[in-house]
Amino acid sequence: MSTRLLLATRNAGKLVELQRMLATAVPGVEVIGLRDVPEYPEVPETGATFEENALLKAREAVRWTGLPAVADDSGLTVDALNGMPGILSARWAGRHGDDPANTALLLAQITDVPDERRGGAFVCAAALVTPDGREHVLERRWRGVVVREPRGSNGFGYDPVFAPAGLDVTAAELAPTDKDAMSHRGQAFAALVPVLAEVLTGR
Template sequence: MSDRLLLATRNPGKLAELQRLLESAVPGVAVVGLRDVPDYPEAPETGATFAENALLKAREAVRYTGLPAVADDSGLTVDALNGMPGVLSARWSGRHGDDPANTALLLGQLADVPDERRGAAFVCAAAVVTPEGAERVLERSWRGQVVREGRGSNGFGYDPVFLPDGLERTAAELTAAEKDALSHRGQAFAALVPLVAELLGRS
Protein backbone atom coordinates (compact mmCIF):
# COMPACT_ATOMS: atom_id res chain seq x y z
CA MET A 1 0.00 0.00 0.00
CA SER A 2 1.49 3.32 -1.05
CA ASP A 3 2.11 6.07 1.48
CA ARG A 4 2.17 8.58 -1.37
CA LEU A 5 -0.74 9.85 -3.41
CA LEU A 6 0.12 11.65 -6.63
CA LEU A 7 -1.86 14.73 -7.48
CA ALA A 8 -1.42 15.05 -11.23
CA THR A 9 -0.81 18.79 -11.47
CA ARG A 10 2.08 21.22 -11.78
CA ASN A 11 -0.01 24.15 -10.62
CA PRO A 12 1.36 25.17 -7.20
CA GLY A 13 -1.86 26.94 -6.22
CA LYS A 14 -3.96 23.88 -6.99
CA LEU A 15 -1.50 21.54 -5.27
CA ALA A 16 -1.54 23.61 -2.08
CA GLU A 17 -5.34 23.80 -2.16
CA LEU A 18 -5.74 20.05 -2.52
CA GLN A 19 -2.99 19.17 -0.05
CA ARG A 20 -4.90 21.11 2.60
CA LEU A 21 -8.02 19.06 1.92
CA LEU A 22 -6.49 15.61 1.52
CA GLU A 23 -3.59 15.43 3.94
CA SER A 24 -5.71 16.15 6.99
CA ALA A 25 -8.39 13.70 5.91
CA VAL A 26 -6.26 10.77 4.76
CA PRO A 27 -3.74 10.17 7.61
CA GLY A 28 -0.37 8.72 6.75
CA VAL A 29 -0.63 9.58 3.06
CA ALA A 30 1.60 12.30 1.64
CA VAL A 31 0.17 14.20 -1.31
CA VAL A 32 2.84 14.88 -3.92
CA GLY A 33 2.66 16.70 -7.25
CA LEU A 34 4.15 16.10 -10.69
CA ARG A 35 7.22 18.12 -9.70
CA ASP A 36 7.96 15.45 -7.08
CA VAL A 37 8.11 12.48 -9.48
CA PRO A 38 10.25 11.78 -12.57
CA ASP A 39 8.96 13.53 -15.68
CA TYR A 40 6.75 11.58 -18.02
CA PRO A 41 5.10 12.59 -21.31
CA GLU A 42 1.73 14.16 -20.53
CA ALA A 43 -0.94 13.54 -23.14
CA PRO A 44 -3.04 16.49 -24.29
CA GLU A 45 -6.42 16.92 -22.63
CA THR A 46 -8.54 15.67 -25.49
CA GLY A 47 -11.68 14.79 -23.54
CA ALA A 48 -14.97 16.45 -24.43
CA THR A 49 -15.93 16.73 -20.75
CA PHE A 50 -14.24 17.61 -17.46
CA ALA A 51 -14.77 14.03 -16.23
CA GLU A 52 -13.07 12.50 -19.30
CA ASN A 53 -10.06 14.77 -18.89
CA ALA A 54 -9.77 14.09 -15.14
CA LEU A 55 -9.80 10.32 -15.71
CA LEU A 56 -7.33 10.62 -18.59
CA LYS A 57 -4.85 12.51 -16.40
CA ALA A 58 -5.24 10.16 -13.41
CA ARG A 59 -4.87 6.99 -15.52
CA GLU A 60 -1.78 8.40 -17.19
CA ALA A 61 -0.21 9.30 -13.83
CA VAL A 62 -0.74 5.77 -12.49
CA ARG A 63 0.62 4.23 -15.69
CA TYR A 64 3.89 6.16 -15.55
CA THR A 65 4.52 6.30 -11.79
CA GLY A 66 2.83 3.27 -10.28
CA LEU A 67 1.36 5.51 -7.57
CA PRO A 68 -2.33 5.94 -6.83
CA ALA A 69 -3.28 9.21 -8.46
CA VAL A 70 -5.85 11.97 -8.18
CA ALA A 71 -6.47 14.37 -11.03
CA ASP A 72 -8.99 17.06 -11.66
CA ASP A 73 -10.17 19.04 -14.60
CA SER A 74 -12.00 22.24 -14.01
CA GLY A 75 -13.07 25.35 -15.79
CA LEU A 76 -15.59 28.09 -16.15
CA THR A 77 -18.86 27.59 -18.00
CA VAL A 78 -20.59 30.83 -19.01
CA ASP A 79 -24.31 30.78 -19.78
CA ALA A 80 -24.15 33.54 -22.41
CA LEU A 81 -21.38 31.61 -24.23
CA ASN A 82 -23.35 28.34 -24.32
CA GLY A 83 -21.17 26.79 -21.62
CA MET A 84 -17.84 27.91 -23.00
CA PRO A 85 -14.94 28.24 -22.31
CA GLY A 86 -15.61 24.96 -20.46
CA VAL A 87 -12.87 22.38 -21.02
CA LEU A 88 -10.96 25.04 -22.99
CA SER A 89 -10.80 27.41 -19.99
CA ALA A 90 -7.03 27.18 -19.43
CA ARG A 91 -6.23 27.87 -23.09
CA TRP A 92 -9.15 30.13 -24.07
CA SER A 93 -6.84 32.81 -25.47
CA GLY A 94 -4.78 30.24 -27.40
CA ARG A 95 -1.92 30.07 -24.87
CA HIS A 96 -2.24 27.48 -22.11
CA GLY A 97 -2.26 28.93 -18.61
CA ASP A 98 -2.09 32.61 -19.61
CA ASP A 99 -4.57 33.82 -16.98
CA PRO A 100 -4.51 37.54 -17.86
CA ALA A 101 -5.02 36.86 -21.58
CA ASN A 102 -7.76 34.29 -20.97
CA THR A 103 -9.61 36.64 -18.62
CA ALA A 104 -9.23 39.64 -20.92
CA LEU A 105 -10.66 37.66 -23.85
CA LEU A 106 -13.60 36.44 -21.77
CA LEU A 107 -14.43 39.94 -20.53
CA GLY A 108 -14.21 41.25 -24.09
CA GLN A 109 -16.63 38.60 -25.30
CA LEU A 110 -19.09 39.52 -22.54
CA ALA A 111 -18.68 43.31 -22.84
CA ASP A 112 -22.17 43.84 -24.28
CA VAL A 113 -23.92 41.19 -22.18
CA PRO A 114 -26.19 42.75 -19.52
CA ASP A 115 -25.59 41.91 -15.87
CA GLU A 116 -28.66 39.69 -15.58
CA ARG A 117 -27.33 37.40 -18.33
CA ARG A 118 -23.78 37.01 -17.00
CA GLY A 119 -24.49 33.79 -15.08
CA ALA A 120 -21.67 31.26 -14.90
CA ALA A 121 -20.44 28.27 -12.98
CA PHE A 122 -17.07 26.89 -12.08
CA VAL A 123 -17.16 23.12 -12.64
CA CYS A 124 -14.67 20.57 -11.30
CA ALA A 125 -14.45 16.87 -12.04
CA ALA A 126 -12.12 14.95 -9.70
CA ALA A 127 -10.94 11.41 -10.36
CA VAL A 128 -8.95 8.90 -8.35
CA VAL A 129 -7.33 5.86 -9.98
CA THR A 130 -5.28 3.16 -8.26
CA PRO A 131 -2.59 0.86 -9.71
CA GLU A 132 -5.03 -2.01 -9.10
CA GLY A 133 -7.46 -0.47 -11.58
CA ALA A 134 -10.07 1.04 -9.28
CA GLU A 135 -11.52 4.29 -10.62
CA ARG A 136 -13.89 6.90 -9.23
CA VAL A 137 -14.88 10.25 -10.69
CA LEU A 138 -17.34 12.87 -9.49
CA GLU A 139 -18.28 16.42 -10.41
CA ARG A 140 -19.31 19.53 -8.50
CA SER A 141 -20.17 23.09 -9.56
CA TRP A 142 -20.14 26.58 -8.02
CA ARG A 143 -22.67 29.05 -9.41
CA GLY A 144 -22.16 32.79 -9.74
CA GLN A 145 -21.71 35.45 -12.36
CA VAL A 146 -18.91 37.10 -14.30
CA VAL A 147 -18.26 40.66 -13.13
CA ARG A 148 -16.96 43.37 -15.46
CA GLU A 149 -13.62 44.00 -13.75
CA GLY A 150 -11.33 41.71 -11.80
CA ARG A 151 -11.10 42.12 -8.01
CA GLY A 152 -8.81 40.43 -5.52
CA SER A 153 -5.40 38.78 -5.61
CA ASN A 154 -6.09 35.38 -4.04
CA GLY A 155 -6.72 32.36 -6.22
CA PHE A 156 -5.84 32.00 -9.89
CA GLY A 157 -7.43 31.69 -13.31
CA TYR A 158 -10.82 33.37 -13.57
CA ASP A 159 -11.22 33.81 -9.79
CA PRO A 160 -10.96 37.65 -9.87
CA VAL A 161 -13.94 37.98 -12.24
CA PHE A 162 -16.17 35.30 -10.67
CA LEU A 163 -18.70 36.53 -8.11
CA PRO A 164 -20.26 33.53 -6.34
CA ASP A 165 -24.00 33.56 -5.77
CA GLY A 166 -24.91 35.07 -2.40
CA LEU A 167 -21.57 36.78 -1.88
CA GLU A 168 -20.31 40.31 -2.42
CA ARG A 169 -16.68 39.26 -2.86
CA THR A 170 -15.16 37.56 -5.88
CA ALA A 171 -13.49 34.17 -5.60
CA ALA A 172 -10.13 35.98 -5.56
CA GLU A 173 -11.20 38.03 -2.53
CA LEU A 174 -11.97 34.99 -0.38
CA THR A 175 -9.52 33.46 2.08
CA ALA A 176 -8.12 30.02 1.31
CA ALA A 177 -10.35 28.47 3.99
CA GLU A 178 -13.46 30.21 2.65
CA LYS A 179 -12.70 29.11 -0.88
CA ASP A 180 -12.02 25.50 0.20
CA ALA A 181 -15.45 25.38 1.84
CA LEU A 182 -17.37 26.87 -1.08
CA SER A 183 -15.58 26.25 -4.36
CA HIS A 184 -16.24 23.66 -7.04
CA ARG A 185 -12.82 22.15 -6.37
CA GLY A 186 -13.29 22.24 -2.61
CA GLN A 187 -16.65 20.50 -2.94
CA ALA A 188 -15.32 17.91 -5.39
CA PHE A 189 -12.28 17.03 -3.34
CA ALA A 190 -14.19 16.99 -0.07
CA ALA A 191 -16.53 14.46 -1.70
CA LEU A 192 -13.56 12.54 -3.13
CA VAL A 193 -11.70 12.27 0.19
CA PRO A 194 -13.75 9.34 1.57
CA LEU A 195 -13.37 7.54 -1.77
CA VAL A 196 -9.58 8.05 -1.63
CA ALA A 197 -9.50 6.80 1.97
CA GLU A 198 -11.53 3.74 0.99
CA LEU A 199 -9.43 2.92 -2.07
CA LEU A 200 -6.17 3.34 -0.18
CA GLY A 201 -7.43 1.26 2.72
CA ARG A 202 -7.23 4.13 5.19
CA SER A 203 -10.94 4.60 5.91
Template structure:
Protein backbone atom coordinates in the same frame (compact mmCIF):
# COMPACT_ATOMS: atom_id res chain seq x y z
CA UNK B 1 -2.53 2.69 3.80
CA UNK B 2 -0.24 3.81 1.01
CA UNK B 3 2.08 6.55 2.18
CA UNK B 4 2.08 8.45 -1.11
CA UNK B 5 -0.65 9.93 -3.28
CA UNK B 6 0.07 11.83 -6.50
CA UNK B 7 -1.88 14.92 -7.47
CA UNK B 8 -1.41 15.05 -11.23
CA UNK B 9 -0.91 18.78 -11.67
CA UNK B 10 1.87 21.31 -12.22
CA UNK B 11 -0.34 24.27 -11.43
CA UNK B 12 1.10 25.64 -8.14
CA UNK B 13 -2.16 27.30 -7.09
CA UNK B 14 -4.17 24.16 -7.74
CA UNK B 15 -1.58 21.95 -6.05
CA UNK B 16 -1.61 24.09 -2.91
CA UNK B 17 -5.40 24.03 -2.85
CA UNK B 18 -5.63 20.26 -3.28
CA UNK B 19 -2.84 19.61 -0.79
CA UNK B 20 -4.73 21.57 1.88
CA UNK B 21 -7.87 19.55 1.27
CA UNK B 22 -6.35 16.08 1.10
CA UNK B 23 -3.51 16.35 3.60
CA UNK B 24 -5.81 17.41 6.43
CA UNK B 25 -8.50 14.88 5.54
CA UNK B 26 -6.41 11.77 4.84
CA UNK B 27 -3.81 11.57 7.65
CA UNK B 28 -0.56 9.77 7.00
CA UNK B 29 -0.58 10.24 3.25
CA UNK B 30 2.22 12.24 1.63
CA UNK B 31 0.69 14.30 -1.15
CA UNK B 32 3.01 14.72 -4.13
CA UNK B 33 2.76 16.88 -7.25
CA UNK B 34 4.17 16.19 -10.71
CA UNK B 35 7.27 18.16 -9.76
CA UNK B 36 8.02 15.54 -7.09
CA UNK B 37 8.16 12.54 -9.44
CA UNK B 38 10.31 11.77 -12.50
CA UNK B 39 9.03 13.66 -15.53
CA UNK B 40 6.90 11.81 -18.04
CA UNK B 41 5.22 12.92 -21.27
CA UNK B 42 1.79 14.27 -20.46
CA UNK B 43 -0.95 13.40 -22.91
CA UNK B 44 -3.09 16.15 -24.48
CA UNK B 45 -6.45 16.77 -22.83
CA UNK B 46 -8.48 15.28 -25.67
CA UNK B 47 -11.60 14.37 -23.69
CA UNK B 48 -14.96 15.88 -24.60
CA UNK B 49 -15.85 16.57 -20.95
CA UNK B 50 -14.27 17.52 -17.64
CA UNK B 51 -14.75 13.94 -16.39
CA UNK B 52 -13.02 12.39 -19.41
CA UNK B 53 -10.04 14.71 -19.07
CA UNK B 54 -9.71 14.10 -15.33
CA UNK B 55 -9.70 10.32 -15.82
CA UNK B 56 -7.23 10.63 -18.70
CA UNK B 57 -4.76 12.55 -16.52
CA UNK B 58 -5.16 10.25 -13.51
CA UNK B 59 -4.71 7.08 -15.59
CA UNK B 60 -1.55 8.44 -17.23
CA UNK B 61 -0.12 9.42 -13.84
CA UNK B 62 -0.66 5.90 -12.51
CA UNK B 63 0.78 4.30 -15.65
CA UNK B 64 3.99 6.31 -15.46
CA UNK B 65 4.57 6.41 -11.70
CA UNK B 66 2.85 3.36 -10.23
CA UNK B 67 1.34 5.59 -7.54
CA UNK B 68 -2.35 6.06 -6.79
CA UNK B 69 -3.25 9.33 -8.45
CA UNK B 70 -5.84 12.06 -8.23
CA UNK B 71 -6.44 14.45 -11.11
CA UNK B 72 -8.98 17.12 -11.81
CA UNK B 73 -10.17 19.03 -14.80
CA UNK B 74 -12.01 22.24 -14.18
CA UNK B 75 -13.10 25.39 -15.88
CA UNK B 76 -15.66 28.15 -16.16
CA UNK B 77 -18.93 27.56 -18.00
CA UNK B 78 -20.59 30.87 -18.93
CA UNK B 79 -24.32 30.84 -19.66
CA UNK B 80 -24.19 33.58 -22.32
CA UNK B 81 -21.42 31.67 -24.14
CA UNK B 82 -23.36 28.38 -24.21
CA UNK B 83 -21.16 26.85 -21.52
CA UNK B 84 -17.85 28.01 -22.93
CA UNK B 85 -14.95 28.33 -22.31
CA UNK B 86 -15.64 25.07 -20.42
CA UNK B 87 -12.96 22.45 -21.00
CA UNK B 88 -10.98 25.06 -22.95
CA UNK B 89 -10.79 27.49 -20.00
CA UNK B 90 -7.02 27.20 -19.44
CA UNK B 91 -6.26 27.90 -23.11
CA UNK B 92 -9.17 30.15 -24.10
CA UNK B 93 -6.86 32.84 -25.48
CA UNK B 94 -4.74 30.28 -27.34
CA UNK B 95 -1.93 30.24 -24.79
CA UNK B 96 -2.29 27.56 -22.13
CA UNK B 97 -2.23 28.91 -18.59
CA UNK B 98 -2.12 32.62 -19.51
CA UNK B 99 -4.62 33.74 -16.89
CA UNK B 100 -4.46 37.41 -17.83
CA UNK B 101 -5.03 36.84 -21.53
CA UNK B 102 -7.77 34.27 -20.93
CA UNK B 103 -9.65 36.59 -18.58
CA UNK B 104 -9.24 39.61 -20.85
CA UNK B 105 -10.66 37.68 -23.81
CA UNK B 106 -13.61 36.44 -21.74
CA UNK B 107 -14.43 39.93 -20.47
CA UNK B 108 -14.22 41.27 -24.02
CA UNK B 109 -16.66 38.64 -25.24
CA UNK B 110 -19.09 39.55 -22.46
CA UNK B 111 -18.70 43.32 -22.76
CA UNK B 112 -22.19 43.83 -24.24
CA UNK B 113 -23.92 41.23 -22.06
CA UNK B 114 -26.11 42.86 -19.37
CA UNK B 115 -25.42 42.08 -15.74
CA UNK B 116 -28.53 39.93 -15.32
CA UNK B 117 -27.35 37.58 -18.08
CA UNK B 118 -23.77 37.08 -16.86
CA UNK B 119 -24.46 33.87 -14.94
CA UNK B 120 -21.74 31.22 -14.88
CA UNK B 121 -20.50 28.20 -12.99
CA UNK B 122 -17.10 26.88 -12.13
CA UNK B 123 -17.15 23.13 -12.80
CA UNK B 124 -14.70 20.52 -11.48
CA UNK B 125 -14.45 16.83 -12.23
CA UNK B 126 -12.14 14.94 -9.86
CA UNK B 127 -10.84 11.46 -10.60
CA UNK B 128 -9.04 8.89 -8.46
CA UNK B 129 -7.24 5.94 -10.07
CA UNK B 130 -5.14 3.27 -8.32
CA UNK B 131 -2.52 0.94 -9.81
CA UNK B 132 -4.90 -1.94 -9.10
CA UNK B 133 -7.39 -0.47 -11.56
CA UNK B 134 -9.94 1.08 -9.20
CA UNK B 135 -11.43 4.30 -10.58
CA UNK B 136 -13.73 6.93 -9.14
CA UNK B 137 -14.83 10.19 -10.75
CA UNK B 138 -17.33 12.82 -9.68
CA UNK B 139 -18.30 16.35 -10.66
CA UNK B 140 -19.35 19.45 -8.72
CA UNK B 141 -20.21 23.03 -9.71
CA UNK B 142 -20.16 26.47 -8.08
CA UNK B 143 -22.72 28.93 -9.41
CA UNK B 144 -22.19 32.66 -9.63
CA UNK B 145 -21.73 35.47 -12.12
CA UNK B 146 -18.95 37.11 -14.09
CA UNK B 147 -18.27 40.71 -13.08
CA UNK B 148 -16.82 43.35 -15.38
CA UNK B 149 -13.49 43.96 -13.63
CA UNK B 150 -11.17 41.69 -11.68
CA UNK B 151 -10.85 42.06 -7.91
CA UNK B 152 -8.66 40.26 -5.39
CA UNK B 153 -5.26 38.60 -5.32
CA UNK B 154 -6.09 35.13 -4.00
CA UNK B 155 -6.78 32.23 -6.29
CA UNK B 156 -5.90 31.94 -9.97
CA UNK B 157 -7.50 31.66 -13.38
CA UNK B 158 -10.88 33.37 -13.57
CA UNK B 159 -11.21 33.75 -9.78
CA UNK B 160 -10.89 37.58 -9.84
CA UNK B 161 -13.95 38.00 -12.10
CA UNK B 162 -16.23 35.36 -10.55
CA UNK B 163 -18.63 36.30 -7.76
CA UNK B 164 -20.32 33.23 -6.20
CA UNK B 165 -24.06 33.29 -5.65
CA UNK B 166 -24.99 34.87 -2.33
CA UNK B 167 -21.72 36.81 -2.04
CA UNK B 168 -20.39 40.21 -3.11
CA UNK B 169 -16.74 39.16 -2.95
CA UNK B 170 -15.02 37.57 -5.92
CA UNK B 171 -13.49 34.13 -5.56
CA UNK B 172 -10.08 35.85 -5.50
CA UNK B 173 -11.13 37.96 -2.50
CA UNK B 174 -12.03 34.93 -0.37
CA UNK B 175 -9.57 33.39 2.05
CA UNK B 176 -8.21 29.96 1.09
CA UNK B 177 -10.36 28.42 3.83
CA UNK B 178 -13.51 30.13 2.58
CA UNK B 179 -12.81 29.05 -0.96
CA UNK B 180 -12.05 25.44 0.00
CA UNK B 181 -15.36 25.21 1.84
CA UNK B 182 -17.48 26.42 -1.07
CA UNK B 183 -15.70 26.09 -4.40
CA UNK B 184 -16.31 23.55 -7.15
CA UNK B 185 -12.92 22.00 -6.46
CA UNK B 186 -13.43 22.08 -2.72
CA UNK B 187 -16.78 20.33 -3.09
CA UNK B 188 -15.41 17.74 -5.52
CA UNK B 189 -12.38 16.86 -3.45
CA UNK B 190 -14.32 16.85 -0.19
CA UNK B 191 -16.61 14.27 -1.80
CA UNK B 192 -13.62 12.35 -3.18
CA UNK B 193 -11.71 12.24 0.11
CA UNK B 194 -13.69 9.32 1.63
CA UNK B 195 -13.11 7.39 -1.61
CA UNK B 196 -9.38 8.14 -1.39
CA UNK B 197 -9.27 6.89 2.20
CA UNK B 198 -11.25 3.75 1.38
CA UNK B 199 -9.26 2.76 -1.68
CA UNK B 200 -5.88 3.45 -0.10
CA UNK B 201 -6.75 1.36 2.94
CA UNK B 202 -7.32 -1.63 0.66
CA UNK B 203 -3.83 -1.48 -0.81
Protein backbone atom coordinates in the same frame (compact mmCIF):
# COMPACT_ATOMS: atom_id res chain seq x y z
CA MET C 1 3.71 2.08 6.44
CA SER C 2 2.44 5.15 4.61
CA THR C 3 0.62 4.88 1.30
CA ARG C 4 1.77 7.30 -1.37
CA LEU C 5 -0.85 9.07 -3.47
CA LEU C 6 0.17 11.08 -6.53
CA LEU C 7 -1.69 14.31 -7.25
CA ALA C 8 -1.03 14.75 -10.97
CA THR C 9 -0.28 18.46 -10.89
CA ARG C 10 2.62 20.88 -10.64
CA ASN C 11 0.36 23.42 -8.92
CA ALA C 12 1.72 23.80 -5.39
CA GLY C 13 -1.55 25.31 -4.15
CA LYS C 14 -3.59 22.27 -5.20
CA LEU C 15 -1.03 19.95 -3.59
CA VAL C 16 -1.14 21.78 -0.24
CA GLU C 17 -4.96 21.81 -0.36
CA LEU C 18 -5.25 18.04 -0.83
CA GLN C 19 -2.48 17.34 1.70
CA ARG C 20 -4.37 19.44 4.26
CA MET C 21 -7.68 17.66 3.59
CA LEU C 22 -6.19 14.17 3.76
CA ALA C 23 -3.95 14.72 6.79
CA THR C 24 -6.83 14.38 9.23
CA ALA C 25 -9.30 12.36 7.13
CA VAL C 26 -6.94 9.64 5.89
CA PRO C 27 -3.95 9.29 8.26
CA GLY C 28 -0.97 7.47 6.82
CA VAL C 29 -1.45 8.68 3.24
CA GLU C 30 1.41 10.77 1.87
CA VAL C 31 0.30 13.08 -0.96
CA ILE C 32 3.02 13.90 -3.49
CA GLY C 33 2.99 15.91 -6.71
CA LEU C 34 4.52 15.59 -10.17
CA ARG C 35 7.66 17.37 -8.97
CA ASP C 36 8.27 14.42 -6.62
CA VAL C 37 8.35 11.69 -9.29
CA PRO C 38 10.54 11.16 -12.39
CA GLU C 39 9.27 13.35 -15.22
CA TYR C 40 7.09 11.67 -17.83
CA PRO C 41 5.43 12.95 -21.02
CA GLU C 42 2.09 14.47 -20.01
CA VAL C 43 -0.87 13.48 -22.16
CA PRO C 44 -2.69 16.18 -24.19
CA GLU C 45 -6.12 17.05 -22.77
CA THR C 46 -8.14 15.67 -25.68
CA GLY C 47 -11.32 14.81 -23.77
CA ALA C 48 -14.64 16.45 -24.61
CA THR C 49 -15.57 16.93 -20.94
CA PHE C 50 -13.92 17.84 -17.65
CA GLU C 51 -14.45 14.25 -16.46
CA GLU C 52 -12.74 12.75 -19.51
CA ASN C 53 -9.72 15.04 -19.13
CA ALA C 54 -9.38 14.33 -15.40
CA LEU C 55 -9.48 10.58 -16.06
CA LEU C 56 -6.95 10.90 -18.90
CA LYS C 57 -4.47 12.64 -16.59
CA ALA C 58 -5.01 10.24 -13.68
CA ARG C 59 -4.68 7.12 -15.89
CA GLU C 60 -1.47 8.45 -17.43
CA ALA C 61 -0.01 9.17 -13.98
CA VAL C 62 -0.72 5.60 -12.84
CA ARG C 63 0.70 4.16 -16.06
CA TRP C 64 4.03 5.99 -15.65
CA THR C 65 4.48 5.81 -11.88
CA GLY C 66 2.56 2.75 -10.67
CA LEU C 67 1.10 4.88 -7.86
CA PRO C 68 -2.59 5.54 -7.17
CA ALA C 69 -3.28 8.97 -8.66
CA VAL C 70 -5.72 11.85 -8.42
CA ALA C 71 -6.11 14.40 -11.21
CA ASP C 72 -8.55 17.21 -11.79
CA ASP C 73 -9.73 19.29 -14.70
CA SER C 74 -11.58 22.52 -14.19
CA GLY C 75 -12.79 25.62 -15.92
CA LEU C 76 -15.45 28.30 -16.21
CA THR C 77 -18.75 27.76 -18.00
CA VAL C 78 -20.68 30.91 -18.95
CA ASP C 79 -24.42 30.64 -19.62
CA ALA C 80 -24.46 33.42 -22.25
CA LEU C 81 -21.70 31.59 -24.18
CA ASN C 82 -23.55 28.25 -24.14
CA GLY C 83 -21.20 26.83 -21.52
CA MET C 84 -17.95 28.07 -23.02
CA PRO C 85 -15.03 28.52 -22.42
CA GLY C 86 -15.53 25.25 -20.52
CA ILE C 87 -12.72 22.77 -21.10
CA LEU C 88 -10.95 25.43 -23.20
CA SER C 89 -10.80 27.87 -20.26
CA ALA C 90 -7.00 27.80 -19.83
CA ARG C 91 -6.38 28.53 -23.53
CA TRP C 92 -9.44 30.59 -24.45
CA ALA C 93 -7.37 33.41 -25.96
CA GLY C 94 -5.08 31.00 -27.82
CA ARG C 95 -2.08 30.57 -25.53
CA HIS C 96 -2.30 28.15 -22.59
CA GLY C 97 -2.31 29.79 -19.19
CA ASP C 98 -2.41 33.46 -20.30
CA ASP C 99 -4.86 34.54 -17.59
CA PRO C 100 -5.07 38.28 -18.46
CA ALA C 101 -5.67 37.55 -22.17
CA ASN C 102 -8.24 34.85 -21.43
CA THR C 103 -10.13 37.12 -19.03
CA ALA C 104 -10.02 40.11 -21.38
CA LEU C 105 -11.41 38.04 -24.27
CA LEU C 106 -14.19 36.61 -22.11
CA LEU C 107 -15.26 40.05 -20.87
CA ALA C 108 -15.20 41.43 -24.43
CA GLN C 109 -17.44 38.57 -25.63
CA ILE C 110 -20.15 39.33 -23.08
CA THR C 111 -19.86 43.13 -22.91
CA ASP C 112 -23.43 43.59 -24.18
CA VAL C 113 -24.95 40.86 -21.98
CA PRO C 114 -27.14 42.41 -19.24
CA ASP C 115 -26.24 41.73 -15.61
CA GLU C 116 -29.15 39.35 -15.04
CA ARG C 117 -27.90 37.03 -17.81
CA ARG C 118 -24.21 36.91 -16.83
CA GLY C 119 -24.53 33.70 -14.81
CA GLY C 120 -22.04 30.87 -14.96
CA ALA C 121 -20.21 28.29 -12.91
CA PHE C 122 -16.73 27.11 -12.13
CA VAL C 123 -16.66 23.33 -12.68
CA CYS C 124 -14.15 20.81 -11.33
CA ALA C 125 -13.98 17.10 -12.12
CA ALA C 126 -11.71 15.07 -9.82
CA ALA C 127 -10.65 11.55 -10.77
CA LEU C 128 -9.00 8.78 -8.76
CA VAL C 129 -7.35 5.88 -10.59
CA THR C 130 -5.54 3.00 -8.86
CA PRO C 131 -2.92 0.61 -10.24
CA ASP C 132 -5.42 -2.28 -10.07
CA GLY C 133 -7.74 -0.44 -12.46
CA ARG C 134 -10.33 1.06 -10.14
CA GLU C 135 -11.62 4.45 -11.29
CA HIS C 136 -13.77 7.05 -9.55
CA VAL C 137 -14.66 10.45 -10.95
CA LEU C 138 -16.96 13.13 -9.58
CA GLU C 139 -17.84 16.69 -10.52
CA ARG C 140 -18.77 19.76 -8.49
CA ARG C 141 -20.01 23.21 -9.57
CA TRP C 142 -19.69 26.68 -8.01
CA ARG C 143 -22.40 28.98 -9.36
CA GLY C 144 -22.03 32.73 -9.65
CA VAL C 145 -21.97 35.64 -12.09
CA VAL C 146 -19.32 37.18 -14.31
CA VAL C 147 -18.70 40.79 -13.21
CA ARG C 148 -17.73 43.55 -15.64
CA GLU C 149 -14.27 44.46 -14.25
CA PRO C 150 -11.60 42.30 -12.57
CA ARG C 151 -11.43 42.76 -8.78
CA GLY C 152 -9.07 41.26 -6.21
CA SER C 153 -5.56 39.85 -6.23
CA ASN C 154 -6.04 36.42 -4.60
CA GLY C 155 -6.53 33.37 -6.76
CA PHE C 156 -5.78 32.95 -10.45
CA GLY C 157 -7.48 32.39 -13.80
CA TYR C 158 -10.96 33.87 -13.95
CA ASP C 159 -11.23 34.38 -10.16
CA PRO C 160 -11.13 38.22 -10.41
CA VAL C 161 -14.24 38.32 -12.65
CA PHE C 162 -16.32 35.61 -10.91
CA ALA C 163 -18.61 36.62 -8.05
CA PRO C 164 -19.96 33.53 -6.25
CA ALA C 165 -23.75 33.36 -5.84
CA GLY C 166 -24.92 35.27 -2.78
CA LEU C 167 -21.65 37.20 -2.32
CA ASP C 168 -20.71 40.79 -3.18
CA VAL C 169 -17.04 39.90 -3.67
CA THR C 170 -15.20 38.05 -6.41
CA ALA C 171 -13.38 34.76 -5.88
CA ALA C 172 -10.13 36.75 -6.02
CA GLU C 173 -11.29 38.93 -3.09
CA LEU C 174 -11.96 35.94 -0.81
CA ALA C 175 -9.43 34.77 1.76
CA PRO C 176 -7.77 31.56 0.49
CA THR C 177 -9.29 29.42 3.27
CA ASP C 178 -12.79 30.77 2.53
CA LYS C 179 -12.32 30.08 -1.17
CA ASP C 180 -11.10 26.53 -0.43
CA ALA C 181 -14.25 25.83 1.58
CA MET C 182 -16.64 27.05 -1.14
CA SER C 183 -14.92 26.51 -4.46
CA HIS C 184 -15.59 23.90 -7.11
CA ARG C 185 -12.16 22.36 -6.47
CA GLY C 186 -12.57 22.43 -2.70
CA GLN C 187 -15.97 20.75 -3.01
CA ALA C 188 -14.67 18.12 -5.44
CA PHE C 189 -11.61 17.25 -3.34
CA ALA C 190 -13.72 17.15 -0.16
CA ALA C 191 -16.17 14.76 -1.83
CA LEU C 192 -13.26 12.60 -3.00
CA VAL C 193 -11.78 12.23 0.51
CA PRO C 194 -14.14 9.46 1.72
CA VAL C 195 -13.59 7.59 -1.56
CA LEU C 196 -9.83 7.88 -1.05
CA ALA C 197 -10.15 6.65 2.53
CA GLU C 198 -12.06 3.57 1.40
CA VAL C 199 -9.86 2.78 -1.60
CA LEU C 200 -6.47 3.45 -0.03
CA THR C 201 -6.97 2.17 3.50
CA GLY C 202 -9.99 -0.08 3.24
CA ARG C 203 -12.00 2.03 5.70
